[in-house]
Amino acid sequence: MKNEHINEKEIQQYILAKDDCDINIIEHINHCQKCKAEVELYKLLFAAIKKEPNPVFEFDLVNLVMQQVSEKQNFSFDKYLIAILSGVSIAVISILIYLTNKYFPTLFNGISFIQFSLIAVTILLISIFIYIDMNKNYKDQMNFS
Numbered sequence: 584m585k586n587e588h589i590n591e592k593e594i595q596q597y598i599l600a601k602d603d604c605d606i607n608i609i610e611h612i613n614h615c616q617k618c619k620a621e622v623e624l625y626k627l628l629f630a631a632i633k634k635e636p637n638p639v640f641e642f643d644l645v646n647l648v649m650q651q652v653s654e655k656q657n658f659s660f661d662k663y664l665i666a667i668l669s670g671v672s673i674a675v676i677s678i679l680i681y682l683t684n685k686y687f688p689t690l691f692n693g694i695s696f697i698q699f700s701l702i703a704v705t706i707l708l709i710s711i712f713i714y715i716d717m718n719k720n721y722k723d724q725m726n727f728s
């Protein structure tokens with residue numbers, strides 16, 4: 584029999600794996616009231632831990648994720664809306680130019696095809712840069728940090 588009281592690690596081993604326990608420890612627990620009481624205390628503690636329900640998320644995780652997914656879908660819908668609006672704007676401007684051209688026959692006669700192409704390419708490049716910048720800003724905002 585062990586003369587000194589057994590430590591907490593040995594008590595836990597005694598409860599969880601009695602078969603692997605040192606015979607001296609078992610002997611000591613059988614004879615020492617203090618250690619026996621401690622073993623009972625640990626047994627109660629382990630039982631309480633077993634009864635504790637598994638941790639559950641306080642919030643509805645699925646709902647939260649689905650909300651973000653639908654928000655992303657809304658964004659792609661916005662993109663379509665912007666594209667449609669741009670198309671309509673271009674069509675309206677073209678019609679206006681066509682109609683006003685009647686009253687200003689010399690308005691577009693003054694510029695050559697190359698000059699017109701340069702203007703068109705510049706407008707296109709600026710539009711692309713604005714779009715890339717918008718996209719980058721959006722991605723930065725979507726970064727949850």
Ligand SMILES: [Zn+2]
Nearest residue numbers: 588589615618
């Ligand atoms: Zn003891």
